[in-house]
Amino acid sequence: MPTAIAVTSADLVLPPPDRQTPNAAVLQQASREHTLERTLAELQVLLDQHGYVVVLCPASLPDRTLHRLHTARSLLESDRIALLRVDLPPLGLAVLALQLRQLALCDFSPGVLASAARLLSHYIYAGAVLGSVAKLDRVPVSLTSHAKSWVPGSQFAVLATPTPQLVKLGSNAAQEQPLLEGPGFGTQLLIARGRLNDDWVTARLAPAWRVQGVAEAPLPAESERWWATGKLVEFAAAIPDITMLYQLVSSVKREDCHWCGLDLIGDRCGFCAAPLLPREQRARTQPAGRELADGGAKVLAPGPAQSRRAIGP
Incomplete structure (x- = not known):
């Protein structure tokens, strides 16, 4: 079975583009109160079925919920659960979960798949058209934009990732509308509508970004x-x-993680959160489970991967 990709809410699961893409696991009890035992049961089932679990958590997830997931991981004494708090808006996180679900069918190891989440998030252009930025704290907001936010009818186009941007949209439809700097590669655009009746994304942004297609999805509750x-x-x-x-x-x-032994890409392990050692230290570090000569006999020296450490350094 492929590595399980899990999310904390059902509205973060996008429909698969084909029949081969596995569905995402939804930790139904993760965000509810007094349900540690049920969260333990959910994670245990996923481990039994898939072997490894990668859980994507939105950055806006309450700390108590994230702490409950870490507690469950510790109680299970499992180093096969990756808890990734991703700083993407909810719709962007849903897109990332879909991409990882697709890659889970490929020949990537669980370690590479988990650390790929940070890589792929840099290629997701996630934002929104907002009726107000007065309380927005995820993207830098200038005092001028904050003041204009109180003017009735004001609208702002905001890009959260990969590079924060904010522009005020004109109230006159004929007025030249500023655009957000978009990707320089082929993309598909996904839209989720809230309580704002505006077609700027489809009428202006999509043509400017030369997207390959536009689709709509329900707005995540988060x-x-x-x-x-x-x-x-x-x-x-x-x-x-x-x-x-x-x-x-x-x-x-x-690279090999010096702590848990899984392979990874980038500068940090997705499962134990250990940073990649500097190049000179990696050259001096022997791999986990290495064989050492001891008086002519071969003995197996235990490494971090063999000690099954469930908590990262």
Whole structure:
């Protein structure tokens, strides 16, 4: 079975583009109170069925919920659960979960798949059209924009990732509308509408970004908290082609985690959160489970991977 990709809410699960893409696991009890035992049971079932679990958590997830997941991971004494708090808006996180679900069918190890989440998030252009930025704290907001937010009818186009941007949209439809700097590669645009009736994303942004297609999805419940307003139209542009995603991930050099022994890409292990050692230290560090000569006999020296450490350094 492929590595399980899990999310904390059912509205973060997008429909698969084909029959081969596995569905995402939803931790139904993760965000509810007094349900540690049920969270333990959910994670245990996923471990039994898939062996490894990668859980994507939105950055706006309450700390108590994230602490409950970490507690469950510790009680299970499992180093096969990756808890990734991703700083993407909810719709962008749903897109990332879909990409990982697609890649889970490829020949990537669980360690590479988990650490690929950070890589792929840099290629997701996630933002929203907002009716107010007065309470927005996820993207830098100038005092001028904050003041204009109190003017009735004001609207703002905001890009959260990969580079924060904010522009005020004109109230006159004939007025020249400023645009957000978009991706320089082919993407598909996903839109989720809140309590804002506006077609700027489809009429102006999509043609300017030359997207390969536009689709709509329900607005995740977490979006209003993330964007600090219900008057919004959320969007996310990302690479839709599984072949391109595979080439992107496979082109990055793989390393061994010095703590848990899993292979990874980038500068941090997705499972134990251990940072990649500097190059000179990696050259001096022997791999886990190494064989050492002891008086002519071969003995197996225990390494971090063999000690089954469930908590990262």
